[in-house]
Amino acid sequence: MTRRAAALRRLALASGIAAIAVACATNPATGKREFSLMSESQEVALGKESDPQIRQEMGVVDDPQLQGYVDGIARRLASATERPQLPWTFAIVDAPAVNAFAVPGGFVYLTRGILAHLNSEAELAGVLGHEIAHVTARHSAAQYSKQTAGSLGLLLGQIFVPELRPFGQAAEASLGLLFLKFGRDDELQADDLGAAYATTEGWDPRGVASMLETLGRLDDGPDRKGVPNWLSTHPMPADRVARLEERVTALRTQSGGRELAVNRAAYLDRIAGLMFGDNPREGVLRGNAFLHPDLRFRMEFPQGWQVQNTPQQVVAQPQGGGGYVFLQLVQQARGRSLEEVAAADLGQTGLQFIDGGDTRVNGLPAFIGTFRGQLPDQGDVVLRAAWIAHEQKVFRVAGLASPRSAQGVVRAVDATVQSFQPLSRGEADRIRPNVIRLHTAQAGDTWERLATGPGAGVVPARTLAVLNGYAPQEPPRAGDRMKIVVEAR
């Protein structure tokens, strides 16, 4: 069981008792009485337990200035809420997906992908206010409670090989609980509360509406590193922006002619240089090839398989399931020979060695073997795994399947292992991240031209328009300061 799952199960047990005593609690943000299984201290405990795991799983953007800027704004908003006493914590996670999410207890995360898509400080305050509101109004606590009471068993069942520690967890499973979908009412309430918090602290609440407009234009594309895009976790009722506009007008009237900040230029200056898309330091996917410039290797997963790159592992799966192939760095490679490393690595799993031996993969020493045994929640499994030594590190390529689907997975692992090869310095140097740069639009600029200009050509024209808060068919306005995406030099 994962630590989070364990925490939830403990909470489930604890709250089973608490629920009898406190079946109904007053919602701090809305003042309404509602059914709740989670006390404030349980919310905080869950947040504190989840936070280090989220940071580890997703990575945090290494930019203290940007982090400090976001934190400063977020803290002002949190102080304007009904729950300023929570241990509010804000982080920018290193994910290219466009999303923001919150964990009960006051833990709020923005991806660098969403920061790239915002166009002013008022929009940033809007997103932060919205996520803060999900916490203050206990939306996710209520969700966790529902999950705990209802379908936790189902969720636990989906967590891949929870006991097989050496293999970690598939990211989508371990992070799944973060991306519970909110209902329409929760979303509208978070918009309203978020706009109110922003206004109280002096930001123009129209930022909430324009932020929603931009996020509404995003394609609900595939998950990026286990993080789904905003639209798939924050449903967008058709009338949401129009409805919010009335609310925004009311808030602006109430603020009685007070100057409300938008701060577009200041925001753009803060995010100039921000990485856009995949972070090559964690390796990049080019089709089904995985290239890692820092660890200096490349490897190819089977054609047609879905590949996901997370900081802990790369995991590939055939369409329709039937097994997995993983690539991981062996954290503590104990043992003198690769066979000993393999034995230590699989030590606690109890899997039995069937066949295999030492081999070489494109000149690199390797040990490959087939193992069989029982795993908790998985039953009978066949594991095909190779340990490959490269530049003082050991990489594990492994596939796991039921004995029924074993043949296909063994073939897939062997082909994947054979594709593992060192990357030359030149090849490694050519893998660069894309970054945001600022550009002042000239008369006659089009999105097409900006997208294909010198150093650009890394995102489609439509993406550039959306990134800048424009409708895709609207041309750039001459004189506007705007974001373009270029390859870092």
Ligand SMILES: [Zn+2]
């Ligand atoms: Zn939301």
